Amino acid sequence: MQTATSKAYINNIVNSKGESTVMIRVTYNRKKKYYKTNITCTPEAFKRATTAKRKTENDRELYFRIKAFEDRAEQVIQELPFFTFDGFAVKYIENRKAADTLTEIYEAKIKELTDNGKIGTATTYRNAINSLNEFKKDMALGNITAKKLQEYSKWMLNKQRSKNTISIYLRTLRAIFNEQIATKNINEDLYPFRRKKTEKRKYAPPAPVKRKRALTDAELSLLYYYEPKLTAQVKALDFWKLSYLCSGMNFTDILNLKVKDYDGQYIRFFRQKTEETDDPTEIVVYMGEDAKTIVNKYRVINLTPQAFLFPFLTKNTDAETHHNRVKSFICQTNKQLKKICKEIGIQYVSTYHARHSFANKLKQGGIGIEKIKEALGHASEKTTETYLKSFNDEVYKEIAAMVKPLKVVNQ
Secondary structure, eight states: OOOOEEEEEEOSOOOTTSOEEEEEEEEETTEEEEEEEEEEEOHHHHHHHHHOSSOOHHHHHHHHHHHHHHHHHHHHHHHOSSOOHHHHHHHHTTOTTTTSBHHHHHHHHHHHHHHTTOHHHHHHHHHHHHHHHHHSTTOBGGGOOHHHHHHHHHHHHHTTOOHHHHHHHHHHHHHHHHHHHHTTSSOGGGOOBOSSTTOTTSBOOOOOOOOOOOOOHHHHHHHHTOOOSSHHHHHHHHHHHHHHHTTTOOHHHHHTOBGGGBOSSEEEEEOTTTTTSSSOOEEEEEOOHHHHHHHHHHOOOOOOTTSBSSTTOOTTOOHHHHHHHHHHHHHHHHHHHHHHHHHHTOOOOOHHHHHHHHHHHHHHTTOOHHHHTSSTTSSOSHHHHHHHHTOOHHHHHHHHHHHSOOOOOOO
16 A cells, blocks of 8 residues: 655745745655645755755754654654545644734733733733834744744843843743644644753743842841831831731732631632632731731721722722732832832832742741742742641741841840
């Protein structure tokens, strides 16, 4: 029985740039059919990439891209129980999303995230595609190679953008690729990111730079016991202290607390990040006297369990307005904290420092470093979150007493 064969072939039709589309030619019983790839190049470049013994870097990159399509075609032929051109076409898929621009794919993803109320994540995707389009307008998904990602990283660094920013933006692109592969819109062969250390030809995003953000004991004491005169600064410092005292609770979680989450002694809540996951993480916080005082100072008088505990958010706002109000509250808090830090002469402190300072205080108090993971939000928060939620009520009381800083008396 005759076996089908496949081989890369370049189309005779040349565009205005002198380039043609690379095709995969499948032959069976002397019949031939051609299947498009997303690759375009000049006939000369095609010939060098497929036949030259000494290849340039560009030749090698083109060769591996072409070979990925050839290998995919051969794999499909081998997997078919009996060959037909129709059966081949269905299984081969032809990378139907490979020619779509990043803009098209990102816009669809941003709409999906926005519709699901994930405004913060949608904003990250929006910033990422804006940056990628500034680098090169409307790149096709199938044309994103490891080399192209390296060029983008270098371009970003030349623009004085941090490695953290590059990593955040390219994580969105990696997620896009994974989704398109999972839904069989593109082939695995087009994946440009490194999955294993041995994949030297693939691209590895820069590792985020981890900075220690915990305050020293002296800084923490100066900040905690400072008494601002302006109302805006009083509120900013109160909520920073509440975040610090409540397991380093981030401000999004604080503002989203409901009346039902606070029983006068404990706060029990699910983090916004994990609430919709298969394994949501419940956080339990014992409220010491300082934390209770702050809550009672700002809480709403409302017996409805689903009402917000604090008066900064309202129930019937849309997701975007809700997100913007949280973001505005955090920005205003950081603005006032900056003024306070300048006044008392310590390093700039943001809302984020409360979380790290809490974790650092636990470590100093003897809680095992292997459980704390150095600080909340390092490589993985899961270990820390799992550890905190495993405490019994008595340990929560010990934590509340442990984290309150000692007051430094000026001599």
